[in-house]
Amino acid sequence: RKEVEQDPGPFNVPEGATVAFNCTYSNSASQSFFWYRQDCRKEPKLLMSVYSSGNEDGRFTAQVDKSSKYISLFIRDSQPSDSATYLCVVGNSGYALNFGKGTSLLVTP
Amino acid sequence: DTEVTQTPKHLVMGMTNKKSLKCEQHMGHRAMYWYKQKAKKPPELMFVYSYEKLSINESVPSRFSPECPNSSLLNLHLHALQPEDSALYLCASSGQGNSPLHFGNGTRLTVT
Numbered sequence: 001r002k003e004v005e006q007d008p009g010p011f012n013v014p015e016g017a018t019v020a021f022n023c024t025y026s027n028s029a030s031q032s033f034f035w036y037r038q039d040c041r042k043e044p045k046l047l048m049s050v051y052s053s054g055n056e057d058g059r060f061t062a063q064v065d066k067s068s069k070y071i072s073l074f075i076r077d078s079q080p081s082d083s084a085t086y087l088c089v090v091g092n093s094g095y096a097l098n099f100g101k102g103t104s105l106l107v108t109p
Numbered sequence: 110d111t112e113v114t115q116t117p118k119h120l121v122m123g124m125t126n127k128k129s130l131k132c133e134q135h136m137g138h139r140a141m142y143w144y145k146q147k148a149k150k151p152p153e154l155m156f157v158y159s160y161e162k163l164s165i166n167e168s169v170p171s172r173f174s175p176e177c178p179n180s181s182l183l184n185l186h187l188h189a190l191q192p193e194d195s196a197l198y199l200c201a202s203s204g205q206g207n208s209p210l211h212f213g214n215g216t217r218l219t220v221t
Binding site: 031034043044087089095099100 | 140142150151152154157159164165197199203206207208209210211212213214215217
């Protein structure tokens with residue numbers, strides 16, 4: 001069983017839609033949670049860290065439910081510029097982070 | 110703009126060549142990483158240096174040899190690579206454990 005699992009998509013949505021990405025992880029000792037965005041042929045870029053109380057940054061909201069080992073990312077009023085692959089990343093102890101396979105999003109005008 | 114700088118951006122090498130990838134960060138991070146990424150796959154961890162010492166080697170073949178000359182620099186020496194080693198090689202750095210990774214913009218390597 002993979003440590004971090006994501007629906008690969010692709011998610012094709014019209015501009016303005018709300019998008020929800022979900023991710024599950026297997027290690028109950030996991031301590032840190034992140035969402036990264038990766039554009040085609042570019043490096044992953046940190047979108048947001050995910051805090052236990054949930055957090056919001058503009059149109060983006062992230063949540064983690066440690067009891068069910070479930071992480072989510074919501075994008076409100078999606079824009080064509082949001083089109084990318086979104087990677088769920090989970091950290092256990094130390095420096096090793098586990099990446100999900102990523103979910104591809106295409107927002108059409 | 111990325112705060113982790115990688116050179117070169119692109120590299121084409123033959124199977125008998127020796128080359129090096131370079132990475133530099135000036136964020137004061139004490140952990141530095143090499144990842145390999147193939148198309149449509151997530152990054153795969155290769156090596157982690159913590160306080161300039163190799164702390165994780167994910168069973169990487171010896172044709173890849175990492176080096177950390179100081180806390181700001183990380184190199185990856187390449188020798189006798191195979192065509193299947195062609196990929197995007199990403200350097201990253203982070204603060205203390207459980208901190209997010211900051212990636213460089215990668216070196217796209219082609220082995221012919």
